[in-house]
Amino acid sequence: MNKRSSKPVDEPDSPNSVGWVTPGRIRLATPEKPFTLEVGESLSDVVVEYETYGELSPARDNAILICHALSGDAHAAGWDVSATRRTASGRFRPMKDGYTPPRGYRTKKPGWWDSMIGPGKPIDTSRFFVICSNVLGSCYGTTGPASLNPETGRPYGLTFPVVVEDWVRLQALLLDALGIGDLYAVIGGSLGGQQALEWALAYPERVRKAIILAAAPRLSTQGVAFNAVARYSIMNDPNFRDGHYYSDANPDHGLAAARMLAHITYLSEEGLDAKFGRRLQDESKENPDFGFEIEFAVESYLNHQGKVFVERFDANSYLYILRAMDYYDAAARWGGGDLVEAVRRITAETLVASFSSDWLYTPDGCQELVHAICRTAKPVTYIDILSQYGHDAFLVETERVGSLLRGTLKARG
Amino acid sequence: MNKRSSKPVDEPDSPNSVGWVTPGRIRLATPEKPFTLEVGESLSDVVVEYETYGELSPARDNAILICHALSGDAHAAGWDVSATRRTASGRFRPMKDGYTPPRGYRTKKPGWWDSMIGPGKPIDTSRFFVICSNVLGSCYGTTGPASLNPETGRPYGLTFPVVVEDWVRLQALLLDALGIGDLYAVIGGSLGGQQALEWALAYPERVRKAIILAAAPRLSTQGVAFNAVARYSIMNDPNFRDGHYYSDANPDHGLAAARMLAHITYLSEEGLDAKFGRRLQDESKENPDFGFEIEFAVESYLNHQGKVFVERFDANSYLYILRAMDYYDAAARWGGGDLVEAVRRITAETLVASFSSDWLYTPDGCQELVHAICRTAKPVTYIDILSQYGHDAFLVETERVGSLLRGTLKARG
Numbered sequence: 001m002n003k004r005s006s007k008p009v010d011e012p013d014s015p016n017s018v019g020w021v022t023p024g025r026i027r028l029a030t031p032e033k034p035f036t037l038e039v040g041e042s043l044s045d046v047v048v049e050y051e052t053y054g055e056l057s058p059a060r061d062n063a064i065l066i067c068h069a070l071s072g073d074a075h076a077a078g079w080d081v082s083a084t085r086r087t088a089s090g091r092f093r094p095m096k097d098g099y100t101p102p103r104g105y106r107t108k109k110p111g112w113w114d115s116m117i118g119p120g121k122p123i124d125t126s127r128f129f130v131i132c133s134n135v136l137g138s139c140y141g142t143t144g145p146a147s148l149n150p151e152t153g154r155p156y157g158l159t160f161p162v163v164v165e166d167w168v169r170l171q172a173l174l175l176d177a178l179g180i181g182d183l184y185a186v187i188g189g190s191l192g193g194q195q196a197l198e199w200a201l202a203y204p205e206r207v208r209k210a211i212i213l214a215a216a217p218r219l220s221t222q223g224v225a226f227n228a229v230a231r232y233s234i235m236n237d238p239n240f241r242d243g244h245y246y247s248d249a250n251p252d253h254g255l256a257a258a259r260m261l262a263h264i265t266y267l268s269e270e271g272l273d274a275k276f277g278r279r280l281q282d283e284s285k286e287n288p289d290f291g292f293e294i295e296f297a298v299e300s301y302l303n304h305q306g307k308v309f310v311e312r313f314d315a316n317s318y319l320y321i322l323r324a325m326d327y328y329d330a331a332a333r334w335g336g337g338d339l340v341e342a343v344r345r346i347t348a349e350t351l352v353a354s355f356s357s358d359w360l361y362t363p364d365g366c367q368e369l370v371h372a373i374c375r376t377a378k379p380v381t382y383i384d385i386l387s388q389y390g391h392d393a394f395l396v397e398t399e400r401v402g403s404l405l406r407g408t409l410k411a412r413g
Numbered sequence: 414m415n416k417r418s419s420k421p422v423d424e425p426d427s428p429n430s431v432g433w434v435t436p437g438r439i440r441l442a443t444p445e446k447p448f449t450l451e452v453g454e455s456l457s458d459v460v461v462e463y464e465t466y467g468e469l470s471p472a473r474d475n476a477i478l479i480c481h482a483l484s485g486d487a488h489a490a491g492w493d494v495s496a497t498r499r500t501a502s503g504r505f506r507p508m509k510d511g512y513t514p515p516r517g518y519r520t521k522k523p524g525w526w527d528s529m530i531g532p533g534k535p536i537d538t539s540r541f542f543v544i545c546s547n548v549l550g551s552c553y554g555t556t557g558p559a560s561l562n563p564e565t566g567r568p569y570g571l572t573f574p575v576v577v578e579d580w581v582r583l584q585a586l587l588l589d590a591l592g593i594g595d596l597y598a599v600i601g602g603s604l605g606g607q608q609a610l611e612w613a614l615a616y617p618e619r620v621r622k623a624i625i626l627a628a629a630p631r632l633s634t635q636g637v638a639f640n641a642v643a644r645y646s647i648m649n650d651p652n653f654r655d656g657h658y659y660s661d662a663n664p665d666h667g668l669a670a671a672r673m674l675a676h677i678t679y680l681s682e683e684g685l686d687a688k689f690g691r692r693l694q695d696e697s698k699e700n701p702d703f704g705f706e707i708e709f710a711v712e713s714y715l716n717h718q719g720k721v722f723v724e725r726f727d728a729n730s731y732l733y734i735l736r737a738m739d740y741y742d743a744a745a746r747w748g749g750g751d752l753v754e755a756v757r758r759i760t761a762e763t764l765v766a767s768f769s770s771d772w773l774y775t776p777d778g779c780q781e782l783v784h785a786i787c788r789t790a791k792p793v794t795y796i797d798i799l800s801q802y803g804h805d806a807f808l809v810e811t812e813r814v815g816s817l818l819r820g821t822l823k824a825r826g
Contacts (some may be wrong), residue, residue: 273633
């Protein structure tokens with residue numbers, strides 16, 4: 001059904017796999033050295049979960065940072081050695097000291113971009129030192145709304161400060177701690193592409209190549225609208241209780257509805273048609289039952305996506321990350337509202353790729369960025385990849401994206 | 414904000430208004446003569462609310478049937494004489510004997526297509542006798558899930574039989590009762606356009622002209638997917654209680670989320686951009702507050718749409734009508750899956766209009782119907798109207814739609 005699940009998987013002992021990996025955890029803010037967010041509030045305890053693959057060269061010039069998307073994590077490649085199966089009754093629980101993230105879901109899957117990262121793969125770990133960290137506000141090991149607030153001893157919930165694009169600043173702190181000055185490349189898709197762009201804008205001197213996939217300098221009005229519905233669903237779930245639900249039932253129905261909706265925006269109309277059409281879930285039936293139970297295959301797919309998501313993601317984290325998506329606006333941040341002014345800062349070689357049927361971060365939106373860079377008389381490589389997989393294409397079109405990455409990363413100059 | 418609300422309104426005493434109207438109510442099924450639905454179940458009591466404008470000619474050859482869309486009603490033109498303001502605490506209540514529909518919302522508004530229907534208007538009531546009836550399963554006067562089941566004395570709720578395209582058959586019974594054999598024209602947009610198509614297929618001998626706006630022979634997979642999320646939201650609202658909520662709190666949050674989502678699908682991306690962009694709701698603010706309250710104008714618009722909808726619509730009716738939308742498939746019904754075979758039945762002159770930015774019933778979907786009719790070597794008039802108003806365009810583009818209707822209805826031959 002899902003193209004991704006039918007993809008061949010590199011087992012941990014495959015020569016093309018980075019093998020077993022152990023996530024690292026590092027404390028990047030302390031009461032003595034708090035992390036101040038853009039909104040002005042500070043966190044006195046920030047732990048970041050990250051993974052690395054390959055080896056840093058003696059010249060420290062081969063580092064590549066991978067930025068993950070909305071529901072992603074630091075586990076981009078290989079097999080997580082600490083992954084364990086979730087207990088049957090396992091609900092999302094606040095992290096104890098930031099060290100017990102829920103990640104039973106990883107048990108049987110390699111990292112989310114394992115197809116791209118590994119020895120001999122497009123992001124070749126025999127040449128590059130690859131880093132991926134979980135974003136602030138998420139629920140996969142990095143401090144977020146489910147973490148315990150050291151001042152109260154209780155989970156932050158909605159008292160966690162709103163995150164805008166503090167992600168990149170925290171990643172920079174992580175690189176500092178790892179002794180990495182410059183990045184050979186920063187790469188991301190979707191919300192990860194937004195971070196790659198922000199890297200090129202915020203730290204132009206530290207980025208040699210910026211690879212931005214299926215992302216735009218800001219979310220469209222339609223995107224903000226979909227996020228508004230998702231947020232409404234979560235925050236009006238009676239189990240939400242203003243974000244203080246950790247010790248009780250979680251707002252699963254609201255989060256599931258939000259995720260189902262999101263999945264529609266990740267697929268294209270033509271993709272949905274090709275994948276499901278109006279097929280009934282039970283193909284042995286000639287006619288539907290004419291009722292309110294699940295009948296169509298597409299309903300069953302969405303229900304399943306909602307159901308598995310609430311087992312692996314925290315509703316508060318979802319709210320924080322959606323809001324960061326809403327608020328990000330490269331032109332406003334760096335150009336006083338003028339995107340051309342903003343991108344004058346960029347010194348990295350940029351590659352921008354959109355996907356023809358992506359209607360969440362549309363080719364038009366991506367091209368706004370490309371046009372702006374062109375107007376500064378700087379080179380930018382742009383490709384609109386023909387695909388029916390919609391926004392998901394950046395993860396699904398592994399061959400085309402792979403050859404693009406391979407080519408762009410080839411020249412070590 | 415909303416183009417429709419800034420439209421000039423014909424007051425009841427205007428020469429272009431049909432003036433004050435009183436809805437009619439007629440019992441079309443009784444225990445002696447039940448109405449059997451397509452799914453096989455029967456209703457022993459069916460009341461239909463309808464309105465008429467203009468006068469039936471002595472030759473009875475000037476009748477036009479108007480079919481309403483999802484959340485519409487029989488009140489298509491003029492001013493409802495029985496409309497009263499809803500009480501402040503007024504929640505949706507089951508109809509007593511089918512005679513007390515909630516329609517306080519009509520107080521200050523003329524009928525939903527008043528711009529098209531009236532003396533001298535495109536659907537000219539000085540020439541035509543115009544009929545519009547509320548569909549089976551709705552909550553505006555025609556029997557639906559909120560009506561009392563005569564066998565139990567309680568509202569049907571989800572025990573109401575699933576409606577597929579019984580609407581048209583019930584409309585035919587209404588015309589019989591009104592002494593109208595043939596229709597000069599049947600006209601509808603969206604779900605109303607689906608009914609106009611079904612009329613041309615089910616009663617070819619009774620329809621001279623079929624005008625189908627922003628509709629298709631079946632809903633797209635993406636449409637089914639959006640409906641699945643809407644249904645999930647409603648049915649998982651804890652107030653839903655399997656549809657038996659009438660004597661208690663209603664599933665307002667679920668219904669509001671469904672409606673907010675629907676409104677995104679009614680507008681186009683470009684329309685949303687033009688109407689709201691990333692404007693803040695409070696335009697006096699230079700920067701957002703960075704929180705989870707409503708900040709963007711588009712959020713406020715959607716929230717408002719959700720809020721007003723739950724005051725005027727019944728969640729069960731919404732479920733029934735969405736499901737009818739899902740299940741309708743003209744090719745399956747009339748051509749064994751082959752649309753060309755199906756449309757061979759059509760003898761009416763057909764006009765099909767799509768709207769360029771409509772992504773719910775896309776131009777592509779409308780063109781499937783047009784192509785099929787062409788392949789039967791029958792004439793069909795088709796136009797794709799350039800508009801940024803998305804699916805809403807069939808209601809908003811009054812000038813273009815008006816001139817189209819005027820021209821098509823002109824020739825009385």
